[in-house]
Amino acid sequence: MTRWFCSYWAEEEAWFYFEADAEGWVTRQVELRGPLEKPVAAASLAEWEAARQAGTLADYEATFGATAEVPVPEWEGHEPHELTAAAFETVWRTARAACQARARVRALREA
Template sequence: MRHWFRSYWTEEGTWFYFEVDADGWVTRQVELQGPSAKPIAAASLAEWQAARTAGTLADCEKTFGAAAEVPVHEWDNHELHGLVLEEFETVWLAARTACQARARNRSASGA
């Protein structure tokens, strides 16, 4: 069973949106930074694992970032706000689109 929630981390000025599996491992993660909620990550654990196997992990992380590497129950002092799937998917799709556009712009500019 999957669960969705978000958490605001004041020290980073960032909203984190998470999809977690039944064991508390993050399967998808979105990071929105600053007052404008700029998407800076939209990472998928399955995609990250496939990229690692394929030897393309650096490109994957450069484009989409990385998901948390410890289960939710090991986190310290982060207030979690529950979401429904539809809320998470809306944020996920917008963040993925923004990350892909940034990657295309980097590629077009030769960066």
């Protein structure tokens, strides 16, 4: 069963939004940082794996970041707040758009 939740990590001044599979592995992850909650990551495990196999992992991570590499049950002490799928999707779409816009700006600067 898929579940969605978020957690605030004060030590990093960051909100993390997660979609996790039945075994607790993160399948999608959003990271928002600072008081303005700036999107800095919106990664999909499936996309990350495809980029790794295609040899484009550095580009993918530069644009979208990466998902957590440990199952959710190992994150004790971070007090997760359950979310609906719709609430997660709203944050996901907004963060993805911000990551893609940043990548376009970076590409223009490098051109």
